[in-house]
Amino acid sequence: MSLSFLTDDENAIRDAARSLIGREIAPHSTEYDQHGIFPRGNMEVLGEHGYLGMIVAPELGGSGASYLAQTLVVECLAEVDPATAVIFEVHNSLHIEALWRFGSSDQKDRWLPNLCRGRTIGAFALSESEAGSNAAALATRAMVVDGGYRLTGRKMFITGGGQADQYLVFATVNPDAGSKGITAFVVQKDAIGISFGPAMNKMGIRAATTAEVILDDVFVPESDRLGQEGQGYLMALYLLDGGRIGIAAQGLGIMAQALSRSLQYARERRQFGRTIGEFEGVQWRLANMATDLHAARLMTYEAARHREDGPAGRPLFAMAKLFSSEHAVRHAEDAIQIFGGYGYMTEFGVERLLRDAKVTEIYEGTSEIMRLVIASQLLKDYDLDNI
Ligand SMILES: Cc1cc2nc3c(=O)[nH]c(=O)nc-3n(C[C@H](O)[C@H](O)[C@H](O)COP(=O)(O)OP(=O)(O)OC[C@H]3O[C@@H](n4cnc5c(N)ncnc54)[C@H](O)[C@@H]3O)c2cc1C
Structure with missing residues (x-):
């Protein structure tokens, strides 16, 4: 499905990434989760297809793509494998981007080509x-x-x-x-x-x-x-700004998966002689999930489009992470509730949504720290005439 608030090019990137990820990454996701297997092969596949270091110039091994393009790939990964999504996000937003933005030309030449091809992984x-x-x-x-x-x-x-x-x-x-x-x-x-x-x-x-x-x-x-x-501390803050957009995208992928699994189940599962999707209690939950996902996407994509604003965009990045991560956790719970007892069983893979969502409220700045970032900016700058 194309998203009306993305350009044709952005939708094309999303479709291509989804197709590769569905083919190459989704099939191993459950096994890697159950056995805690680090998905190095996934990173190699993503590197071979030009999805690592997407914002880096092509002559250094990247794709010269926009920050939003990279954000869309995180979301697509998180739909099927949030573990690979976070490895990808750390590798790109926190490691490659550090070298790309702050490295000397010698450092870029030495490290970026291998990182962009997935031959080496950065932390x-x-x-x-x-x-x-x-x-x-x-x-x-x-x-x-x-x-x-x-x-x-x-x-x-x-x-x-x-x-x-x-x-x-x-x-x-x-x-x-x-x-x-x-x-x-x-x-x-x-x-x-x-x-x-x-x-x-x-x-x-x-x-x-x-x-x-x-x-x-x-x-x-x-x-x-x-x-x-x-200069390291300011650098870290700058990198975490981008990282937070990535974690917001991780939340989007989990929300999208929670919604699509829930819709499918609500259409099929029958109780009291009807599908459970015919009950208002289930419908309201689904309607809220779709609405939140739409809002979270708008916030996250807008944040990605403003990545180049640097620290001036910090409250926007924090809002996207805060909203998306907290709703991802809530939607994972909603999906389990819609699945009833089956949602609680590992076999159905719905409980995993909650296990994978929770950390988005913690890493790269907790929800409390996101609120501090937003509130400190509000108290400093907010123009009361614009409320
Ligand atoms: C799975 C995972 C992967 C991670 N990966 C990395 C990584 O690759 N690199 C890396 O450097 N770090 C990584 N982290 C660390 C992560 O960024 C920290 O866990 C996070 O920043 C919170 O720090 P903390 O765990 O020490 O909690 P604390 O800072 O001790 O916070 C504990 C609680 O107190 C609250 N709190 C703290 N200060 C305030 C305040 N001023 N106001 C209100 N509440 C406050 C917090 O919100 C939290 O609820 C990872 C963490 C996890 C769980």
Whole structure:
């Protein structure tokens, strides 16, 4: 189905991505979820077909596409496999985009072609056990040494930890400077002194390995520092803005799946001599789901179209993530309710929607942090005459 608020080109990108994902990624999704298998092959397929690093210029291996195009692919992935959607999102919005926006030409040449082809996978290592929502409190230390830095610290909850080939690590060169000491580095998986905790057992997106990344006196050459010393925190915030659009899109995919599974079931399941879709109680739930999905799409696509606004668009990005993630969780519950007892059984795959949706309210900024971002902007700037 074409969406009237997308251009013909955008609808074509969506159709092509959906068809590839349906053919190549959907068939493995349940097995990878059940066994927690990291879907490296999915990333290779996406790379071979030009879906990685979509915003990067073609001469560096990308497709020169819009941010919205990339956002549409996240949504299509999340319809069938939210775990691959988040790996894709971290790889593109948090890792590739960092190099594309802030890397030197040497760094772009060295890393982007392989990342865009899916030959290497990138991760984003900001969070620590004592620095989650308050990432500026991170303690990972970067000591300046001859020719570069030595990094020591532990990064918590890293998507792709131990599976990704390179890590964008945030560490401080000067703990007394607070957020102004934070600096970004690209660290290779085979660097001496880097190790990984075991894959953490978790509720949903089970194929998207989450692990601790442990840095013990890891040497990083100066040529692998991204940007200047002290620019890392602002860089992280900039990247998370885009990441939040991606998580909003992940919510859209889950909502779309919840709605389509629910509609199909409501047409088929019979009780009291009628299909359950004939009962008003079910109809209202379906109508609300369709309405919320439409609203969430408008918000998310608008946010994607405004990605180039940078920090000025931050409240818009936060609103899209907040609305989409909270509705994804609600719709996953609605779908389970519509399926009744069958919705609660693993075999039907509807309970998975809820397991996979919940994390969208947590990572890349919790719902509470999204509300803080929106409210602080409102209190600063909102023009009362425009209410
Ligand atoms: C599956 C998964 C994958 C992840 N992947 C990555 C990754 O790849 N890279 C990475 O760097 N991080 C990653 N994270 C970390 C994630 O970004 C953090 O979990 C998130 O930012 C919240 O931090 P926290 O878990 O420490 O919670 P806390 O910050 O301790 O928050 C706990 C609770 O307190 C609330 N709270 C905190 N501060 C405030 C406040 N000021 N006002 C109101 N409420 C507040 C929070 O909203 C939350 O409800 C991942 C997390 C998960 C679960």
